[in-house]
Amino acid sequence: MKKTVLVTGFAPFGGETLNPSWQVAKQLHGWQPIAEVEVVAVELACAFLESAEQLSQLIAKLQPCLVLAIGQAGGRTQICLEHVAINLIEARIPDNAGQQPSGVPVVEGGPDAYFCQLPLKSMLKALHQHAIPAAISYTAGTYVCNSTFYHLCHLRKQMHLPVGFIHIPYAPSQTINNGVASLGLDLALTAVKLCIQVALTSNNDDSYQTGTLD
Ligand code: PCA
Numbered sequence: 131m132k133k134t135v136l137v138t139g140f141a142p143f144g145g146e147t148l149n150p151s152w153q154v155a156k157q158l159h160g161w162q163p164i165a166e167v168e169v170v171a172v173e174l175a176c177a178f179l180e181s182a183e184q185l186s187q188l189i190a191k192l193q194p195c196l197v198l199a200i201g202q203a204g205g206r207t208q209i210c211l212e213h214v215a216i217n218l219i220e221a222r223i224p225d226n227a228g229q230q231p232s233g234v235p236v237v238e239g240g241p242d243a244y245f246c247q248l249p250l251k252s253m254l255k256a257l258h259q260h261a262i263p264a265a266i267s268y269t270a271g272t273y274v275c276n277s278t279f280y281h282l283c284h285l286r287k288q289m290h291l292p293v294g295f296i297h298i299p300y301a302p303s304q305t306i307n308n309g310v311a312s313l314g315l316d317l318a319l320t321a322v323k324l325c326i327q328v329a330l331t332s333n334n335d336d337s338y339q340t341g342t343l344d
Contacts, residue, residue, distance in 0.1 A: 133167045135326060136194040138185070140201050140274065143176035143226055150301040151200040154318045163326045167195065174199070176274050177227035178219065182281045189285060196292045196329055197282055200322060201275035203297035204304075207311040209257060209321045210267035210297040211250045215279035216243045220272035236280040244283030248294040249335040253325045262321045263313070266340045270295055294329065296322060 137159075139152030152173045159171035172188055174181040189197065203210060217235045224230040250266050257264035270276040279295035286293045298321075299313040 133195040134192045135163065135167055135169045135330070136188055136192055136197045137169050137171045137322070137326070138174045138197075138199045139171070140174050140176045140181075141226060143274075144223055146202075146304060148301065148304070149176070149202050150298050150304070150315060150318060151202050153301060153315050154298065154322055155200050157319055158322065161323070163323065164330055167330060169326070170194070174278065175226060177225040178221075178229055178231060178274055178277055180227060181274060181278050185278065185281055186285065189289070189291065194291070196326070197294070198322070198326060198329070199275075199278055199282060199293075199295045201278070201295065201297050202300065203271070203275070204300050205310055206297060206299045207263065208299065209262060209264035209313070209318065211246075211253055211264065211325070212267050212270040212279055212295040212297060213246050213250060214243055214268050215246075215270060215276055215283050215295070216272070217241060217280055218272055219277055222273065225274055236277045237284050240280070240284055244280060244286075246283070246294055247286070248292060248329050249332045250294075251338040251340060252332045252334075252336040253328045254340060255336050255338045256324045256328050257321050260320065260324060262317055262324075264321060267297060268342065270297065292329065294325070296325060
């Protein structure tokens with residue numbers, strides 16, 4: 131029986147008309163990263179409660195073998211493989227449902243943080259070998275993406291499900307006149323494809339130099 135990889139992107143938010151995460155994710159729908167495995171791509175609401183509800187329903191229905199969520203990180207200059215999800219929401223702007231929680235946990239009583247258990251260093255190495263600007267990131271922020279990632283990690287604990295989160299920069303069309311960094315959607319798509327293939331096929335994480343000094 132075919133296995134499913136669930137890939138999610140988000141709806142546009144904060145006045146944008148597109149979200150590069152969904153522009154990338156939707157192109158993966160139906161793609162077979164390896165034999166007997168097929169991607170199902172779904173757009174999540176950019177809203178704290180709705181996205182969490184969507185995710186748990188999707189996971190219960192699809193029983194995926196891997197979940198990879200993608201989000202937009204405006205202003206970042208490279209693909210960011212998120213290492214940490216924290217149990218804190220600090221919303222600088224309201225979500226698409228008008229909610230703006232502040233100083234509250236993602237999951238009441240949950241651990242302060244979860245670490246990603248995907249082979250992030252192997253994924254990063256693959257991206258660099260393909261000349262794609264990328265890094266491991268040690269903060270996914272405090273908004274809907276971090277919250278989604280935290281929910282996913284919390285489900286992972288209950289269901290032994292491999293999960294990950296990738297932040298991607300703005301698409302070029304979002305930055306034509308403001309000088310902010312962007313990354314072409316084709317390159318972002320290639321990056322996500324490589325990450326899925328590595329996550330599905332590598333058992334151990336590579337040793338590869340990463341980390342930040344600031
Ligand atoms: N980026 C936001 C939420 C949705 C998205 O694509 C974030 O980084 O939290």
